[in-house]
Amino acid sequence: MDKFVVYGGKPLSGKVRISGAKNAVLPIMAASLLAPGSYRIRNAPHLRDTFTMLEVLRATGVTGEIEDNVLELDTTNCNNPFAPYELVKQMRASFYVLGPLLARFGEARVSLPGGCAWGPRPVDLHIKGMRLLGAEIELDKGYVVAKAKKLKGTLINLDITSVGATGNVMMAAVLADGETVIENAAREPEIVQLARFLKKMGAEIEGEGTGTIRIRGVGSLSPVDVDVIPDRIEAATFLLAGAMIGEGVIVEGLDVDHLTLFLSKLREAGVNFEVKSKSEVVISRPERLRAVNITTAPYPGFPTDMQAQWMAAMSIADGSSVILEEVYKDRFTHVPELIRLGADIVLDNNVAIVRGVKELQGAQVMSTDIRASASLILAGLVARGRTDIYRIYHIERGYERIDEKLRAIGAEIIREEAEVI
Numbered sequence: 001m002d003k004f005v006v007y008g009g010k011p012l013s014g015k016v017r018i019s020g021a022k023n024a025v026l027p028i029m030a031a032s033l034l035a036p037g038s039y040r041i042r043n044a045p046h047l048r049d050t051f052t053m054l055e056v057l058r059a060t061g062v063t064g065e066i067e068d069n070v071l072e073l074d075t076t077n078c079n080n081p082f083a084p085y086e087l088v089k090q091m092r093a094s095f096y097v098l099g100p101l102l103a104r105f106g107e108a109r110v111s112l113p114g115g116c117a118w119g120p121r122p123v124d125l126h127i128k129g130m131r132l133l134g135a136e137i138e139l140d141k142g143y144v145v146a147k148a149k150k151l152k153g154t155l156i157n158l159d160i161t162s163v164g165a166t167g168n169v170m171m172a173a174v175l176a177d178g179e180t181v182i183e184n185a186a187r188e189p190e191i192v193q194l195a196r197f198l199k200k201m202g203a204e205i206e207g208e209g210t211g212t213i214r215i216r217g218v219g220s221l222s223p224v225d226v227d228v229i230p231d232r233i234e235a236a237t238f239l240l241a242g243a244m245i246g247e248g249v250i251v252e253g254l255d256v257d258h259l260t261l262f263l264s265k266l267r268e269a270g271v272n273f274e275v276k277s278k279s280e281v282v283i284s285r286p287e288r289l290r291a292v293n294i295t296t297a298p299y300p301g302f303p304t305d306m307q308a309q310w311m312a313a314m315s316i317a318d319g320s321s322v323i324l325e326e327v328y329k330d331r332f333t334h335v336p337e338l339i340r341l342g343a344d345i346v347l348d349n350n351v352a353i354v355r356g357v358k359e360l361q362g363a364q365v366m367s368t369d370i371r372a373s374a375s376l377i378l379a380g381l382v383a384r385g386r387t388d389i390y391r392i393y394h395i396e397r398g399y400e401r402i403d404e405k406l407r408a409i410g411a412e413i414i415r416e417e418a419e420v421i
């Protein structure tokens with residue numbers, strides 16, 4: 001197992017290019033199950049999660065390869081509407097195949113995801129949506145078994161705005177009889193991209209990007225090609241690296257329209273940046289970051305996927321900030337690790353109070369999930385001395401070649417084999 005060794009304090013400068021969005025490519029891959037044929041998905045990120053989804057698709061009979069960020073899928077011989085526990089437990093987003101498999105085959109057997117490092121993360125809303133569309137659902141030995149000769153359009157009000165449930169229900173409803181309305185739908189750019197991809201395949205969808213999505217079922221869909229949108233979380237992470245220790249970091253290939261709130265928070269924190277175009281931002285650190293509060297919320301709110309990294313930045317800010325986690329209330333496994341690096345953080349339920357310190361000091365730390373790992377890397381980049389970050393396999397799930405990208409802009413980050421830890 002590898003670890004990252006980071007020597008902190010090296011200013012960053014130069015260009016970094018943002019990859020395709022993990023949270024966009026995964027539902028698009030699942031949606032390819034809806035219509036037999038060949039798909040070309042460009043700008044697909046080389047991530048462990050992309051490969052896990054490819055394995056999930058292969059288990060259903062799909063063939064596919066990824067080369068140079070182009071993912072080719074052939075779903076013609078897909079004939080097994082089944083997603084095994086071994087894969088779904090590795091990545092919850094595998095559950096996305098439930099809707100498309102049910103819509104195409106009238107049945108599906110998909111493992112329940114189980115727990116995760118930060119809380120139970122239920123899928124009850126996905127199941128509620130499928131039931132309302134007319135599916136019979138049973139639980140059998142840890143698997144969701146769904147059956148429906150033909151799904152029927154209906155009104156589905158999601159009690160909580162859920163990205164996954166919105167995408168799953170949308171994929172199930174595109175081939176249903178009649179109209180489906182999803183209320184309290186997620187508005188994330190990745191859901192917008194999924195809707196546009198489905199529309200390109202022939203689906204009839206309106207209202208993506210708003211809280212109400214209308215889907216009129218069609219008889220069949222056809223395979224198409226697509227370019228995956230840039231990863232706004234990877235972009236925000238590199239912007240934050242620039243804000244913490246940048247001296248002219250050029251982040252390119254991003255979409256600033258997906259980062260409006262995040263950029264305004266950077267501005268509040270006193271960060272100097274220039275939006276050169278919709279896809280390029282140049283960023284440098286200020287004398288000292290100012291403390292800025294955040295509350296996570298569904299898009300267009302502050303992303304929960306940036307909470308851990310924001311906390312790393314606030315650890316060295318001038319003043320105290322309050323970080324309120326409203327999406328995943330237990331998502332704080334990075335807190336004890338940041339404290340090992342010298343951060344001053346007090347946690348009370350889903351509220352973290354961060355008192356900025358002048359300096360962090362390198363230490364051995366453990367990453368516990370994708371975004372927590374990114375937060376520890378950011379902290380390591382500014383800490384005095386050496387930081388060893390263990391269990392970096394988490395980061396490989398969601399950041400493409402993060403160490404290479406950071407080295408190219410001047411960071412001293414080395415991948416080494418870890419002593420057992």
Ligand code: UD1
Binds near residue numbers: 026163186298305
């Ligand atoms: C997606 C993202 C993940 C991000 C999260 C929130 C993907 C592949 N992953 O995850 O990176 O952190 O959105 O932005 O896109 N909930 C229920 N019942 C359900 C489903 C969700 O109660 O059936 C709750 C969750 O516990 C959570 C909230 O709804 O409190 C939002 O979760 P959701 O948007 O579904 O997250 P994911 O789609 O799993």
